[in-house]
Amino acid sequence: MSNTVIKVENLSKQYRLGEVGTGTISHDINRWWAKVRGKEDPFLKIGEANDRATKGNSDYVWALQDINFEVKQGEVLGIIGRNGAGKSTLLKILSKTTTPTTGNIKVKGRIASLLEVGTGFHPEMTGRENIFLNGAILGMTRKEIKSKFDEIVNFSGVERYIDTPVKRYSSGMYVRLAFAVAAHLEPEILIVDEVLAVGDAEFQKKCLGKMKDVSGQGRTVLFVSHNMNSIKDLCNRGVLLENGLLAKDDNINNVLKIYTENSIWNLQKNFKDFRHHSGPRLFGFISEMFIQNATNEKIQHTFLMGSEVLITLKVQVHSYMKNAEVGIKISSISGVPLTYLVSCWEGLEFDLDIGEHIFNVSILDIYLYPGKYFISPWLLIRGSAADDSIQEAEVIEILNNDITGFNTRFDSYAYSGCEVYQKSIWTKEK
Amino acid sequence: MTETKVDNWTEIISPQSHILDLKLKEVWRYKDLLIMLVKRDFVATYKQTILGPIWFFLQPLLTTVIYVIIFGNIAKISTDGLPMTLFYLCGITLWNYFADCLTKTSTVFKDNASIFGKVYFPRLIMPLSIVVSNLVRFGIQFMLFLCFWIYFLVEGNNVHPNIYIILTPYLILLMATIALGAGMIISALTTKYRDLTFLLTFGVQLLMYATPVIYPMSTLNAKYALFIKINPLSSIVETFRFAFTGSGTFSWSYLGYSSLTAFILLIVGSVVFNKVEKSFMDTV
Numbered sequence: 001m002s003n004t005v006i007k008v009e010n011l012s013k014q015y016r017l018g019e020v021g022t023g024t025i026s027h028d029i030n031r032w033w034a035k036v037r038g039k040e041d042p043f044l045k046i047g048e049a050n051d052r053a054t055k056g057n058s059d060y061v062w063a064l065q066d067i068n069f070e071v072k073q074g075e076v077l078g079i080i081g082r083n084g085a086g087k088s089t090l091l092k093i094l095s096k097t098t099t100p101t102t103g104n105i106k107v108k109g110r111i112a113s114l115l116e117v118g119t120g121f122h123p124e125m126t127g128r129e130n131i132f133l134n135g136a137i138l139g140m141t142r143k144e145i146k147s148k149f150d151e152i153v154n155f156s157g158v159e160r161y162i163d164t165p166v167k168r169y170s171s172g173m174y175v176r177l178a179f180a181v182a183a184h185l186e187p188e189i190l191i192v193d194e195v196l197a198v199g200d201a202e203f204q205k206k207c208l209g210k211m212k213d214v215s216g217q218g219r220t221v222l223f224v225s226h227n228m229n230s231i232k233d234l235c236n237r238g239v240l241l242e243n244g245l246l247a248k249d250d251n252i253n254n255v256l257k258i259y260t261e262n263s264i265w266n267l268q269k270n271f272k273d274f275r276h277h278s279g280p281r282l283f284g285f286i287s288e289m290f291i292q293n294a295t296n297e298k299i300q301h302t303f304l305m306g307s308e309v310l311i312t313l314k315v316q317v318h319s320y321m322k323n324a325e326v327g328i329k330i331s332s333i334s335g336v337p338l339t340y341l342v343s344c345w346e347g348l349e350f351d352l353d354i355g356e357h358i359f360n361v362s363i364l365d366i367y368l369y370p371g372k373y374f375i376s377p378w379l380l381i382r383g384s385a386a387d388d389s390i391q392e393a394e395v396i397e398i399l400n401n402d403i404t405g406f407n408t409r410f411d412s413y414a415y416s417g418c419e420v421y422q423k424s425i426w427t428k429e430k
Numbered sequence: 431m432t433e434t435k436v437d438n439w440t441e442i443i444s445p446q447s448h449i450l451d452l453k454l455k456e457v458w459r460y461k462d463l464l465i466m467l468v469k470r471d472f473v474a475t476y477k478q479t480i481l482g483p484i485w486f487f488l489q490p491l492l493t494t495v496i497y498v499i500i501f502g503n504i505a506k507i508s509t510d511g512l513p514m515t516l517f518y519l520c521g522i523t524l525w526n527y528f529a530d531c532l533t534k535t536s537t538v539f540k541d542n543a544s545i546f547g548k549v550y551f552p553r554l555i556m557p558l559s560i561v562v563s564n565l566v567r568f569g570i571q572f573m574l575f576l577c578f579w580i581y582f583l584v585e586g587n588n589v590h591p592n593i594y595i596i597l598t599p600y601l602i603l604l605m606a607t608i609a610l611g612a613g614m615i616i617s618a619l620t621t622k623y624r625d626l627t628f629l630l631t632f633g634v635q636l637l638m639y640a641t642p643v644i645y646p647m648s649t650l651n652a653k654y655a656l657f658i659k660i661n662p663l664s665s666i667v668e669t670f671r672f673a674f675t676g677s678g679t680f681s682w683s684y685l686g687y688s689s690l691t692a693f694i695l696l697i698v699g700s701v702v703f704n705k706v707e708k709s710f711m712d713t714v
Binding site for chain 2: 007015028092094095096097098099103104106108109110113119120122124125133136137138139140142165
């Protein structure tokens with residue numbers, strides 16, 4: 001017997017960008033006219049992949065496009081993706097708060113979603129009344145709620161306040177009560193979205209435990225979170241969404257691996273797109289940047305620890321710059337600046353005429369721990385703020401290399417948040 | 431996997447559903463929610479007011495007093511020989527039920543966007559709960575009306591109730607149906623075109639003057655009477671007043687016309703509502 005409980009088939013969802021209002025009537029009429037003539041919706045043909053960062057040509061985008069996957073009973077499926085990848089849209093369709101544009105989802109059993117707990121809580125009503133109201137909104141019958149009432153109150157830990165209006169609750173108590181109701185729904189399929197971000201640590205632990213219980217009872221859970229640790233902990237399978245497309249459907253470790261790698265490389269910025277630049281660009285801007293291997297001058301992004309990195313910056317100047325300066329910031333993937341490389345610090349002083357200029361900076365031996373790092377270049381006139389800068393323009397990866405000749409375990413140290421290796425000489429005096 | 435197991439899905443989420451598929455079975459399954467929502471409306475309205483549910487009585491009473499002063503004494507509009515208080519209270523009680531249902535229903539998507547956006551339940555529950563909770567309120571106000579009615583009846587003030595009183599539940603049902611149907615149509619339209627919300631408050635007021643609430647049908651000349659009769663609410667209010675006081679007009683054909691209109695509005699409203707509820711989160 002097939003034990004697939006959710007089957008997503010060719011699912012797509014189109015959204016209209018911009019303001020809904022102007023033009024809607026004309027579009028509606030257009031649509032209706034196409035329908036009358038038995039033709040396809042004219043606005044379904046247009047639309048493009050949903051990449052937030054690039055400007056599209058059309059007012060319509062596909063938040064989801066041709067998604068296909070299946071979920072088996074008892075699976076805990078993690079849905080992973082960057083912001084705007086389509087995760088929430090997928091969950092919204094699953095929880096039936098919106099409909100797909102094309103395609104369908106077949107479901108076996110009751111779906112309950114914890115898209116946001118506490119939906120429909122009324123501040124004037126007591127905890128007790130709200131349990132019944134919220135339970136009913138989530139699809140429980142009065143009888144079901146009654147039989148679980150004590151359990152819910154116990155789980156929430158707000159017994160003493162149960163006959164007090166919830167507007168008098170602390171926000172923690174409010175969330176506890178709300179989650180308690182939702183946690184006792186006992187649907188066959190549970191959708192959880194970021195709810196674990198609320199409440200204190202103890203309560204979060206309780207919630208995670210409850211989710212594990214749920215999946216232990218052979219029920220299916222779809223879990224969306226940005227917390228990779230809890231996803232890794234709870235899920236056994238994952239789907240990765242990228243710009244509305246299904247990028248990977250595999251066991252959770254593989255998916256997470258691809259996600260963390262992709263998500264970093266994807267952050268590399270296109271220099272031609274000025275939206276990635278910051279600063280007024282009154283005098284000029286950085287038009288290109290190459291990161292090269294110093295020995296063979298090949299463009300590359302992975303370097304061994306201790307090797308020489310050559311970075312070339314191309315600068316277009318459209319107004320004479322006196323006392324100009326170029327520089328590069330190296331920062332960790334969590335955004336912490338680690339070091340600055342500045343032209344004038346090393347004795348290179350210059351004025352820039354109108355036209356193109358090329359700078360080379362060589363990092364003689366890059367002593368960063370293995371891992372990925374951002375490179376952010378800037379251009380300025382000394383004494384004033386950056387005229388142009390591109391934050392986190394490129395990513396480089398440093399690979400472990402036996403630079404000291406001794407056992408270093410740099411790989412494991414990199415996780416502790418420490419990033420820079422400093423050469424040091426150790427002697428034992430006594 | 432064998433192919434015999436293909437169609438045991440409990441649900442298929444797809445872009446379109448049948449236009450008349452109102453999911454009434456599902457609505458029934460959620461009846462407890464309807465009860466809770468009605469309860470919520472009650473608790474929420476009068477929490478932290480000193481007079482509490484007394485406001486249920488005060489609202490129509492105050493309106494009646496105002497009407498008696500303005501329309502009765504200043505404008506001197508005829509009340510067909512009925513005591514003014516009873517005449518106005520009669521109309522107001524029934525009209526308020528309609529107006530409350532209509533205005534609340536017509537903003538149902540906007541008011542509940544936060545809930546609708548997060549949880550699924552048959553959306554029809556919301557307008558239904560509005561109609562029911564207003565029915566309870568109407569019930570209380572109707573008691574008030576009955577008290578006055580009995581008082582004037584005993585006093586012998588030209589009040590002649592008749593057999594048509596048994597039509598009362600049907601009249602209320604008609605009011606509810608028209609309010610629900612029209613409300614659902616408007617609510618569906620307001621999700622996209624907000625302009626209607628502004629028109630509505632004005633429209634309801636206008637509609638009241640196009641309904642014999644503050645004047646009897648008998649005072650109208652033939653030209654206006656036609657307009658008023660086109661309004662399906664007219665015969666309901668008129669019948670209601672006629673049944674309890676014996677003044678006014680009654681005609682089966684007008685009531686039939688109202689019933690037919692109510693029925694059509696309900697069908698159209700349900701279909702439109704059903705169509706919009708699926709995608710309104712994208713436009714609201």
